[in-house]
Amino acid sequence: DVKVTQSSRYLVKRTGEKVFLECVQDMDHENMFWYRQDPGLGLRLIYFSYDVKMKEKGDIPEGYSVSREKKERFSLILESASTNQTSMYLCASISRDRVGPGGYTFGSGTRLTVV
């Protein structure tokens, strides 16, 4: 019954590496979002996408990029990982017309550590 799947629960990467975080949803949702979650800071929006090949910057896009080549997949890319990107990354999706009562459906999260 998994609906939003993030490819890795835990990742450890080295400073300077290019990192790919994958998110796949099977609900045919148009809108997808990437957040990072840090203690005391809540959830901060990195990038979002309203549809295939569309992307919009969120509040903290620096150091990140995204790709949305297919409707079901939204990838977050850390161009050159740095230690301040150590965080929990959450993917979420929602239909354009917000069908369903629960708002976003979240993935299980990826805890990334950059060493």
Next chain:
Amino acid sequence: ELKVEQNPLFLSMQEGKNYTIYCNYSTTSDRLYWYRQDPGKSLESLFVLLSNGAVKQEGRLMASLDTKARLSTLHITAAVHDLSATYFCAVTFPNTGNQFYFGTGTSLTVIP
């Protein structure tokens, strides 16, 4: 500025007691959501509140919305240990698409 404020940040309460978490937002909203997050887990939807005066209840949790005050509350009745988690409110605003604006979360610990 579109802003959502939540308090308290941390809440430690004894089993059996009642308490309220507050969520304020800066301007007219579309919808307001409450989520729960267990340690190391993702967020799960609890409630969505659509209009002024809306009230939703499930078990020991009750959420309400006052759009005139731009305030939602999550009331916990007779707390039990299983309610220990972090609770987030999230708001959508007009003309911002489906972008959710989150509060900073309230970390609730229920002590036996």
